[in-house]
Amino acid sequence: MPDPTPVTSCPMVREPLLSELSGPGRNGLTVPRPFAAGRCADIPAALNPPALPEISEVETVRHYTRLSRLNTGIDQGMYPLGSCTMKYNPRIGEEIASRIADIHPADEAALQPVLAWLLDLKATLEDLCGMDDSCLWPAAGAHGELTGMLVIREALRRRGDDRHKVLIPDTAHGTNSASCTIAGFTSVNVPSGPDGFLKAADLERHLDGDVAALMITNPNTLGIFEQEIDRIASLLHANGSFLYMDGANMNAIMGIARPGDMGVDCMHLNLHKTFGTPHGGGGPGSGPVLVKRGLAPYLPDPRIVRNAPGGIGLVARSPESIGMVHSCLGNVAVLLKAFVYCLSLGPDGLREASIRACLNANYLKERLKKVFDLPYPTPTLHEFVLSDRVQKVAGVTTVDMAKALMEYGFHPPTVYFPLVVPGAIMIEPTESEPVGELARFADAMGDIASRAETSPDLLHAAPRGTPVERIDEVWAARNLVLTWNDLNPSR
């Protein structure tokens, strides 16, 4: 066993809860008091202040600083989560986004430059995807999917076509079918072929007058380009159906191929994946939807228009729109960061980023396929999927190896997804990784593979040296302690 190099070396295992740090009178923060304090007797105020902990500022700062040390971010090292595109988050984006912090969305004059940038970002994304129009407001990828499917639903309704089925390949993200359900569709699973991509001939068998759309991810979650995409698009269009593309894997093809040129009618992007905005431990993200001209009338409100009275404006209600999907303008700050990312790289840089992302992934695949099962030999782009088939013989599974990677200082890849590969290990290094880091990862994986043969028990016990050892998720689900009150109901 190597010397463990834990992701987070942290002296203490247990950071107290805020409720445990609390004590009466500890909070001394002075809040601004511009107005004379009255009692506002006309409203039914609660008798007591809210039931929050009382903690000093220094303890708050230490609490969150200590908590942060129990986490791992991409600034610490490679974070090769497949289909998540965990690339470097340029700090210039944070700096620029902070400049709009004080602007209220109803402050029309102050919003002018912001709307101008959003228009430019919109044009940038449309050009990058070969699409005609777009809406920037969806707050995350799944929100974009839902928006896109609502747009398709509306287009069908307007032509009096009551179709219900949406075909979804078995490699798709789980969100696809969940989004379809909310949009009023029924999802139908379509098996992708033995080569890991959807064959037009196989799709044809599923087409009938009830098929509203196919939702495809391209390249798909195996990292394989859907090479029959344009024939698939033709078949769908001939059938009166739409082609929706989940743009989660757009990082493979920026400036290389454009969904619009493939026949895609509607798609979403994940700005927090492809465009370098931080994921924030679970958002905020951003999931703009892009469409071809025919679907443009149905995009959500409001629309940004250049020639409104007083400059650039927002048109609140357009007649054919599906309506609003967000109370304001989506995650504006994230949109701005993504725009800064695009401008930093420029046209050639964006294309080069995709090329390097694919090259990095292929380097890793070349090194790792020698020791791990590679279930699909079809060439891949920015990510690839291994399985635990070889190691399973010795009783070592994907979860063991994922946890062991933490001991080498890496966040594990995406595991057990896509579902078409049992024991999947899905690796996406992104263009951000230098050669040395890629090599270190390949070495670590190789090391784990040999430990699987020599000392499988050590892998079952992984991770060691992390802030906590392997988590008991069953206990959590059976006991459901979801707040402080559950923990200690008397308090």
Place this chain on the structure above:
Amino acid sequence: MNIPEGLRYTKDHEWVRVEDGTVRMGITDYAQHELGDVVFVEIKPAGTQLKAGDAVGTVESVKAVSDVYAPVAGTVTEVNAELEASPELVNSDCYGRGWMAALTLASTPDLDALMDAAAYRAYLEQEAK
């Protein structure tokens, strides 16, 4: 694999025990093993009428959820309330305290459509291939 004699089995891995006009049912040892640690069981309330093959409830592990189907047509008369607090009984005693529901039979049940222990064992062996 524990497959007690005297019970009847379905291809969806439920078992039934005929008891005097009612049947008691649950999931088999094979099913609980495949599912892993059971964390939650939800069974439709007493009074629910079911056709054979209708979902009578769901059983959840941390990573999976699966429907439990009525092996025969009938009406739910009793639900194992003990599973609410102790879903792990499905793992530790799937044919005993881990039972899920009791049904009264809608008509003379076609129990012959279900497998006996030997047939179920053979079915599992065939499935494994």
Place this chain on the structure above:
Amino acid sequence: MAFLPTSPDDLHELLSTVGIRDAEELFARIPEHVRFRGRLRVDGPMDELALRRMFRAGASAVVFLGGGVYRHYIPAALDALSSRQEFLTAYTPYQPEISQGTLQAIFEFQSMMARLTGMDAANASMYDGATALAEAALMALRAKPLRRIVVTRSTTPSYRAVLRTYLRNTPGVEIVEAPFDPATGRTDLDALERLLDSEAAFFIQQPNYFGVVEDLPAVSAIAAGSGFWGVVVTEAVSLGLLEPPGSSGCDVVAGEAQSFGNPASAGGALLGFFCVKKEHVRRMPGRIVGLTRDHAGARAFCLTLSTREQHIRRDKATSNICTNQGLCALRAAMYLSCLGPGGLREVALQCACGARALMQALQGKGLRPVFSGAVFHEFVVRMDPGTRARLAEAGIVAGIPLDPHYPELENALLMNVTEMNTHEDILCLTRHL
């Protein structure tokens, strides 16, 4: 090139390991006729200084704007703490062993939101208040066989719009708006009673869009006759002063908590929250963190109740949401920790007192509130467009015009005061009237 760490020598090493001479070969499987051979039209590349010069923006000098997004004081510690890379650049905490920081912070966010709202459980966040309301309606439909969603007309217009969008493909369910009393601005309880029955789900905003505080005890007596009901909160700071909405016995409290430590930021990122009674926990949308232990017995946290979610239940999931507003929720938890009970109460009181100071100053200029109902920190007055334009020229944005959404409230303006405003702001406004 920016952000690309590979040198020419490194490239050579990568290419030779892959066994190709040119990286272009990687794209050989993309059919030529879908290859893009043009050049992208984006500007750049731009250096950081150029970007700094390009992106200049600033708020108007004096604003009285609320209506769902609020400007509040944010302690300096928040930016320092939330920009720590361990929080900022981490993914959703799928690997709990190396994500305990995010997980514990969300657990504490859930705990504090549940306490503030008086509910049993909370999720890790929603996109915003509007989608939180829409998801609450979808949850109601999962809980009960319903035919009607009743929402008050004094609910923020964009929230009602998003609700309609989310439910546009749910057949057999109508959305009905409960009117407000034009004198008080509160929901008309007689009219409400006629709309509610066991086949209706009901949602009321507190305080409502006009800033008016609804009579929640009276509402709850009527709402108890509905199949499911919830309270929508768009100004989380009000939770520091008013009774927790959960004490009214509602099924869900959902809304917007941007006010807790997140800047207005031109309208985003916002922070939807979602709190429920225990009986609805398994129907909740979104991520939920639970307490657990590791194999050595140490206290730990992980995502739980995952079987509700899209990656397991797929088309039968309780929602499609995965990425939410994690960092905004983290900031909210930090904010509440910094302010504490007294601080939050004080902020709420300052807002309420400030609004009353502005109201008084306006009355001196003959401008009276349109509604007689008591307000929290915003209120409606009538102000003609000419005056508004004159104020705007002086850099004063007096409020949000209501008539686009309420034609019956011609020239009405929603004005808001928070602790970010000052007496000077108020003087500046009244000087121009």
